Structure formats: structure tokens, C-alpha cells
Amino acid sequence: MATVDDVARLISALPEVTEGERYGHRTWFVRGKAFAWVRPFSKADLRRFGEETPPGGPILAIKVEDLGEKEAILAANPDAFFTIPHFDGYPAVLVQLREVDRKALRDALTDGWLAVAPAKLRTALPGYPAS
Incomplete structure (x- = not known):
């Protein structure tokens, strides 16, 4: 279990x-x-959601590189990661x-950070391969 303060840390x-x-x-x-x-x-x-109970909060949205990565994340951990119609066709x-x-x-x-960070800044991430 995580909190929004855990996300910030x-x-x-x-x-x-x-x-x-x-x-x-809150947005990062x-x-x-x-x-x-x-x-x-x-x-x-x-x-x-209709009669279905929506996932409990708090809910965080995170960008992903592309729709292929989105599908892989959703398939790998469906208990924690999900999507809604509002995000159809959107990489998050x-x-x-x-x-x-x-x-x-x-x-x-x-991965969300890497999806939006400029290429030169990505190399500042420890463990990220240099160009």
C-alpha cells in the first residue's frame, strides 16, 4: 500500500x-x-462504472512511453494498474x-519520468545508459 506522500518521496x-x-x-x-x-x-x-464499484482511491495517473507499454503494464499487474475510457488512446x-x-x-x-524527460536529461538518471 502506498500513499501520495510515498509517491512524492x-x-x-x-x-x-x-x-x-x-x-x-498534485502534479509532478x-x-x-x-x-x-x-x-x-x-x-x-x-x-x-455503472453498477461496478470503481477502484478505491487515492488514484495516480502516470505517463508511459506508448500504448504498447501501457498494455504491457496493465497485463503485468492488473490488481494495481488499470485504465478507464477517458484514457483510451492516451499513453498513461x-x-x-x-x-x-x-x-x-x-x-x-x-518510466513515466523517462517518457517525458529530454534525452540529454535521461543520462542524469543513475543507471541509465549514456548515449
Whole structure:
């Protein structure tokens, strides 16, 4: 089980991350590009669930490199990672923080950072191969 404060601590280890607010919710950026944000369900999202109970919060959205990576993440850990119709065709996954383990969360946040960080900045990430 993770919290939004755990997310903030994990993200603080990534180079050049800033925290701000977007649409009234905590959002993390690298050089002005969002890669992770708190994403509660909107009324429209809740209507789409119909009779089905939506995943419990808090919910985090994380960018991914592309739709292929999105599908791989969703298949690898369906208890913690999911999507909703609003994210169809968009390279991001949703994370149920109550269900995700620390390693999977750290890996997803790092991958989200890599998805938006400029190529030169990626080499500042420890363990990332230099060009």
C-alpha cells in the first residue's frame, strides 16, 4: 500500500522534478511536462462504472512511453494498474495506490519520468545508459 506522500518521496529521487498543481491536484513535472498526477474520478468517470464499484482511491495517473507499454503494464499487474475510457488512446495508466507495491510504483514513476524527460536529461538518471 502506498500513499501520495510515498509517491512524492519516490519522485524526489528523479532529476529536475518539480511539484505543482494542475486542475487542483498534485502534479509532478520534469522540465514543465507532467508525468504523474493525482487523478480522482470525475462524475462522468463514475457514471461509466455503472453498477461496478470503481477502484478505491487515492488514484495516480502516470505517463508511459506508448500504448504498447501501457498494455504491457496493465497485463503485468492488473490488481494495481488499470485504465478507464477517458484514457483510451492516451499513453498513461492509472494506479490504485492501495494495491501497488513499492517496487512496481517506483518502476512506473521512473518510466513515466523517462517518457517525458529530454534525452540529454535521461543520462542524469543513475543507471541509465549514456548515449
